[in-house]
Amino acid sequence: MSALKYEKSGNVVTLTIDRPESRNSLGEEGDGEAFAQACAQINADRELRCAILTGAGPAFSAGGNVKAMRERAGAFAGAGVHIRERYRNGIHRIVRSVWGIEVPLIAAVNGAAIGLGNDVACLADMRIAADNAIFGATFLKIGLVPGDGGAWILPRVIGAARAAELFFTADTIDAATAQSWGLVSRIVPAATLMDEARALAARICRQPPDVLRMTKKLMREGMGVSFDTIMEMSASYQALAHTTDDHKEAVAAFFEKREPQYKGR
Numbered sequence: 001m002s003a004l005k006y007e008k009s010g011n012v013v014t015l016t017i018d019r020p021e022s023r024n025s026l027g028e029e030g031d032g033e034a035f036a037q038a039c040a041q042i043n044a045d046r047e048l049r050c051a052i053l054t055g056a057g058p059a060f061s062a063g064g065n066v067k068a069m070r071e072r073a074g075a076f077a078g079a080g081v082h083i084r085e086r087y088r089n090g091i092h093r094i095v096r097s098v099w100g101i102e103v104p105l106i107a108a109v110n111g112a113a114i115g116l117g118n119d120v121a122c123l124a125d126m127r128i129a130a131d132n133a134i135f136g137a138t139f140l141k142i143g144l145v146p147g148d149g150g151a152w153i154l155p156r157v158i159g160a161a162r163a164a165e166l167f168f169t170a171d172t173i174d175a176a177t178a179q180s181w182g183l184v185s186r187i188v189p190a191a192t193l194m195d196e197a198r199a200l201a202a203r204i205c206r207q208p209p210d211v212l213r214m215t216k217k218l219m220r221e222g223m224g225v226s227f228d229t230i231m232e233m234s235a236s237y238q239a240l241a242h243t244t245d246d247h248k249e250a251v252a253a254f255f256e257k258r259e260p261q262y263k264g265r
Helices: 031-044 066-071 080-099 116-122 150-158 160-169 175-180 190-204 209-221 227-242 245-256
Strands: 004-009 012-017 050-055 105-109 112-114 126-130 134-136 172-174 186-188
Touching: 004 031, 012 190, 031 080, 050 116, 050 190, 080 116, 105 116, 105 190, 112 116, 116 134, 116 150, 126 175, 126 190, 134 175, 150 160, 172 175, 175 186, 186 190, 209 227, 209 245
Parallel strands: 012 050, 050 105, 105 126, 112 134, 126 186
Antiparallel strands: 004 012, 134 172
């Protein structure tokens, strides 16, 4: 059964990790394909301007299924070479797909985000936490390395020293600490989490959609390429933006003191 629900409302899509009986564990057979299809659908839908990722029930995602690890079942069965291929084609496919979402992504962290769950939350552009959320990169606690890409993304979100502290101690942190470390941008009551996420998405959706996607692309590329490369990309993207109907509409609305009406052209 797919672990992902896809719900579109206007210009926003909500993805819900939907395996509450196992605290939204990830990595089972078919999860990689489910995420790949959903993320490809988002990128192909030019009506969409924002996405929200959350979890069903009391957890965002507790990460990999430790029971399956104990039983050496599913993704964790067989020889090491076979497990490696399941990571590449399953768990890593989840991570690569979420990373590749072209519209702004909000993680509405409704509870525990642990291990792979923490990594997936960190792939979002923005994170809003319920006041009862906890975060952890607890791989060493179960004798594993951060095998889901967290060694690359977490230091970029909270800095190398704090990422090292989370990895090497296997501690978890509460929402207040996560906010002070820059892991989340705000904390809200659990009962209003999705309302707050939708309100943020609505503000994002007021922006011109093509330029919104280009801005996200520049930010993502800026994490790994040189200053000169970003300057060249910025000049090219800006030239494209200047030729859009949405830019003309934005300028007209500025002078006419009205709200712009963007059409993605």
